Amino acid sequence: MNDKTVGISSEEHITVTNTKKESLRIQLDQSATVRSNIKRYYIYVVLVLIVFVFSVVKLDKFSFSEFFDRGHFLSPDSVINMLRSAVPILTLSGAFTLLMISGYIDLSVGSAMSLSAVVFSLMILNGFSFPFAFIITLTLGIVMGFLNGYLVMKLRITPVIATLVTLSLFKGVALLIVPDGLSAIKGSADKVMPAWINDYARKDVLFGLPWAFWVAVLVIVVLVVVQRRTLLGKYAAAIGGNRLAAELSGINAVRMVWLLYIIVGFFAALAGMARASYMSLGDPLSGDQMELACIIAVLLGGTAFSGGEGSVAKTMVGALIIISVTTGLMTVIPAYWQTVAMGSVLLAAVALNHLLVRDKVKA
Amino acid sequence: METKQVEKPVQLQTSLLGGKLSDESFITLFMVGVLLLVFAIACLVVPNFYKPQNILNLITNNWFVIILGIGVTFVLITGNFDMSVGGNIALTGVLSVYFCQGFNVSQNALANGLGLPYVVAVGLALLCAMGVGAVNAFFIAKLKVPSIIVTLGTMMLARGAAQVITQGAQRNTSLPDAFGFLGSWGIPGTSIRISVLVMIALIIIAFVFEKKTVFARRIYLIGANPEAARLSGINVSKYLTVLYIISALLAGITGILLASEFKAGVSSRAMGYEFDALVIALLGGVSIAGGFGSVLGMFVGAIILSVVTSAATGMLLSPDWQFILKAVVTFIAIVSQRFALERRKG
Numbered sequence: 062m063n064d065k066t067v068g069i070s071s072e073e074h075i076t077v078t079n080t081k082k083e084s085l086r087i088q089l090d091q092s093a094t095v096r097s098n099i100k101r102y103y104i105y106v107v108l109v110l111i112v113f114v115f116s117v118v119k120l121d122k123f124s125f126s127e128f129f130d131r132g133h134f135l136s137p138d139s140v141i142n143m144l145r146s147a148v149p150i151l152t153l154s155g156a157f158t159l160l161m162i163s164g165y166i167d168l169s170v171g172s173a174m175s176l177s178a179v180v181f182s183l184m185i186l187n188g189f190s191f192p193f194a195f196i197i198t199l200t201l202g203i204v205m206g207f208l209n210g211y212l213v214m215k216l217r218i219t220p221v222i223a224t225l226v227t228l229s230l231f232k233g234v235a236l237l238i239v240p241d242g243l244s245a246i247k248g249s250a251d252k253v254m255p256a257w258i259n260d261y262a263r264k265d266v267l268f269g270l271p272w273a274f275w276v277a278v279l280v281i282v283v284l285v286v287v288q289r290r291t292l293l294g295k296y297a298a299a300i301g302g303n304r305l306a307a308e309l310s311g312i313n314a315v316r317m318v319w320l321l322y323i324i325v326g327f328f329a330a331l332a333g334m335a336r337a338s339y340m341s342l343g344d345p346l347s348g349d350q351m352e353l354a355c356i357i358a359v360l361l362g363g364t365a366f367s368g369g370e371g372s373v374a375k376t377m378v379g380a381l382i383i384i385s386v387t388t389g390l391m392t393v394i395p396a397y398w399q400t401v402a403m404g405s406v407l408l409a410a411v412a413l414n415h416l417l418v419r420d421k422v423k424a
Numbered sequence: 425m426e427t428k429q430v431e432k433p434v435q436l437q438t439s440l441l442g443g444k445l446s447d448e449s450f451i452t453l454f455m456v457g458v459l460l461l462v463f464a465i466a467c468l469v470v471p472n473f474y475k476p477q478n479i480l481n482l483i484t485n486n487w488f489v490i491i492l493g494i495g496v497t498f499v500l501i502t503g504n505f506d507m508s509v510g511g512n513i514a515l516t517g518v519l520s521v522y523f524c525q526g527f528n529v530s531q532n533a534l535a536n537g538l539g540l541p542y543v544v545a546v547g548l549a550l551l552c553a554m555g556v557g558a559v560n561a562f563f564i565a566k567l568k569v570p571s572i573i574v575t576l577g578t579m580m581l582a583r584g585a586a587q588v589i590t591q592g593a594q595r596n597t598s599l600p601d602a603f604g605f606l607g608s609w610g611i612p613g614t615s616i617r618i619s620v621l622v623m624i625a626l627i628i629i630a631f632v633f634e635k636k637t638v639f640a641r642r643i644y645l646i647g648a649n650p651e652a653a654r655l656s657g658i659n660v661s662k663y664l665t666v667l668y669i670i671s672a673l674l675a676g677i678t679g680i681l682l683a684s685e686f687k688a689g690v691s692s693r694a695m696g697y698e699f700d701a702l703v704i705a706l707l708g709g710v711s712i713a714g715g716f717g718s719v720l721g722m723f724v725g726a727i728i729l730s731v732v733t734s735a736a737t738g739m740l741l742s743p744d745w746q747f748i749l750k751a752v753v754t755f756i757a758i759v760s761q762r763f764a765l766e767r768r769k770g
Binding site for chain 1: 573577588706744747755
């Protein structure tokens, strides 16, 4: 701007400064593009690297032909197993992402999953049909999400505290439902758990994968569309970016976030049923630390801590990273390393997220 | 994530000198009233609840949560969480065992340690505990990451490290004789042990610190409005760092006392204590939204929780009830305190 008014006497001068500015702008553009490209694609690189490392680490000699052999990380059996055990987190973390984009958090998802698993298997054990138990459990999920939304949005209790309270509540109810002396709802001498409880999460329907997996895929597709193409997704980002501004422009933030909490509760119930069906029992601790797994997936996926931006699709890549790490580590180090590994992944995700997401916001 | 939704004015004058009761003292008194009510109900329902020995037990059986509560209270007042204390207890306990187990004394890997003197072992374990606090502080104060996410991560890291050192179980062999002293010695004829005395001393120190030091007053300012605190020249990250290290140190002290009491370093020790510490602070009126709360209130909150859980045990409820009870009590406390404060302001 200044150059044009001051340097008017010499046309040459203008052109020179303009070219200088132009080249500077291009440089800036390039560095911004490089950075945004890193931000956009690093998660895929991380996933590929991790998969590569775990594929190679057990090989006697380095040869690509062995990669997909039986007993290796990328063998068809192993991949199918990983995807089957990934069902709960794939089902749940999409909705969790939407909630975090809106700047809120739900720490009760693990307990909500456990409670759903317990209630679902209790009903199956007592002779309920699958569709009936399925629908009742989903309703329970909606109720749990509604309660969280009520505490956070209506009573305006800080999200972390409100959902820690419901975490304790759901966990307590799940533990109470399980009879004294048993560790889970499972078949016994007088009551046999129907074998078909397994069908949902274990029986092969397509490409060796069960119904639960394909339901999770459907959920992911729907949530990606919701985030990118619907008002709910846009409103979630707006509320996370600046709640006051969102409200002033006519968005009913209370109702929107409440709805998101209900959606999270709904999918927590769905994930809980997948877990119960997979284990063919209702374990009141089966969902423990699911909230941490979700947070890790979301942060790896580049969603900002404070909300406002994020991507459901990338959270899924984050979820696959977690599953690869936990499954892969089991083959190399003893099980008691698991917690420390997850903690390190969480802190690494936080640091990565800080480096890439924060910088972008500043620029 | 931690949206400041409830704005409460903070009263910075010390209450009793000014003649007018501050909101914090008001809430503490309110919770003392609640405590008396809950205690009266418990006495009616549970036989022998009123006996002096039982009342003493209500305080002495909860020394570990109260010690944790001190650190957690100050961190909460600044508007942050510390969920790593439970894992930190496990880690410090396990480390204090590992450092002083005999060096190369057995075939069993879990019986071998570093063979250091007990005092050195304790010192090193406390240093490691403070290291966990420093990691918390680095992520929270420097990188500005929400405290709940960071401290949940360090919780896993600390507990995971404890599991690695104990191979998922516990270490309890080839310990020096001095190991059990701290946790087991008590005033003869009473149930008061060293750990309880430590708790009382720490409560008194924390109380004086809270009421009489500029440092503590600034903590409240940070909680009420971090931006205003920064603009008025307070080095917010320095304060957060100190508080997280103090909280971790208190967790470390608890871990060492517990390990000494049980003469074992157990990796699953103190599961869920971080939640209990948070609950008693909330019961005592500490509010995350706006620099509000007191150590004395936290102490009252701890006794309330202790009355409720021990009354539940006395009524022969299954231990599974404790989760529901804690949730319900916390919820009622938060809502009733807010109601009382709003009524007070008219």
